[in-house]
Amino acid sequence: MTSLTEENYLKALFHLSSKKGEVTVKDLSNELAIKMPTVTSMMKKFSEKGLVKYESYKPLKLTEKGSRAAGLVIRKHRLTEMFLVEKMNFGWEEVHEIAEQIEHVKAPSFFEKMDQMLGHPKFDPHGSPIPDKEGKLEWKQFSKLSEAKAGDLFELQAVTNSDTSFLSYLNNKNFYLGLHLKIVEIEEFDGSVVVSFGENKMEVLSNKVAQGLLGEILNLDS
Amino acid sequence: MTSLTEENYLKALFHLSSKKGEVTVKDLSNELAIKMPTVTSMMKKFSEKGLVKYESYKPLKLTEKGSRAAGLVIRKHRLTEMFLVEKMNFGWEEVHEIAEQIEHVKAPSFFEKMDQMLGHPKFDPHGSPIPDKEGKLEWKQFSKLSEAKAGDLFELQAVTNSDTSFLSYLNNKNFYLGLHLKIVEIEEFDGSVVVSFGENKMEVLSNKVAQGLLGEILNLDS
């Protein structure tokens, strides 16, 4: 059986792996705010359980089994988020923390039922993909809004992080997934982006925000 | 913060208190299948936390605070059961175990939302009352089917235990809450009860079963 703590290590491994490919003990230590020796010994345990491939001084790698286990935790988390938003009417900014709790519940049929009620969704409310029942993730390649050029049309399809504060910020601007943004201008010196959308609405977004918005660039010309 | 283990002690205390008034360390030990010394030390901890009144060699008593805390755990459990049955289409025999897990989730808004979606239910799917937001329980006085007399009409309103096996047994006989049973006969020697219901259906129930069925005796005559 995998404990709550172990599930959190798995999630962190999963996230770091997809971001950087290589994951070191140090990375994990930073991500989880747990000292390196602690992480090292947990990785030995994981290695014995066959969840990671680990040799001293070398980067960690999730094994097939570990990847599956991690994917299933993420799956529980994201299914829960979707359920909370779609079936219980929570706002997308509220669900991350609640799901953080529910993801550790040991009751497969509960998550099965959610999945079924939701019609086997492929994405969570923040546009993050939901791993399948094998824990496997299909990667959709998103573009960042920060990569768009003036004149482009951009469809917002996901966000890079689900912090309450970031999502509330987007709520305030009336942003939602599926929204189409026209890139009016990009400031050279700081990378901020001016976008227009809806009925004459216009916003200036910092580069940081623009990097956090994912979607598709619908090139008009070219 | 109260741990999962502590919540289980609280639940047990709550159940035993309502059944027998007096709860001893021994009772608790039996109920939880944990040795007495372990229970004793946990009760000292509870006493320090102000959850029980405990003096050596005397029966335990939940304090106001303890009673409230226990009631709130039960509330989470029963709300969850109701939600699983009403909103997610689980069978009443499946939900106990799932709720046993979910009841420990620390996310008040989650349970709040359930309560709201369910229209602030007063009973769970097995007819057990749901404590209010203060953890207080309104006691409804049920009669046992085993107390009925031949000729009585009995409305099934609750069951004393929610074990999967018992509920599946009732499912097989097509029993459900709200069903009206006519008591045809009571066997003197073993207390078994013969009931008829619906369209010519008839069943013989052992005394044990009859003691597990709660409801109202609708006296026809007298």
Add this chain to the structure above:
DNA sequence: AACTCTTTTTATAAAAGCCTAAAAGATTAG
């Protein structure tokens, strides 16, 4: 090859839960 920086090892530790055996208290029978 020596020095520095990073990572692992080793040795501890604290908390949570639980247990057995011994001691102390309560109860009951003579």
Add this chain to the structure above:
DNA sequence: CTAATCTTTTAGGCTTTTATAAAAAGAGTT
């Protein structure tokens, strides 16, 4: 009312989980 018996608590210990700091070992670099 006192001794024998039964019950409950105290004392002490064990295991697991998760974490740490300080020492040792390895890698990398000049």
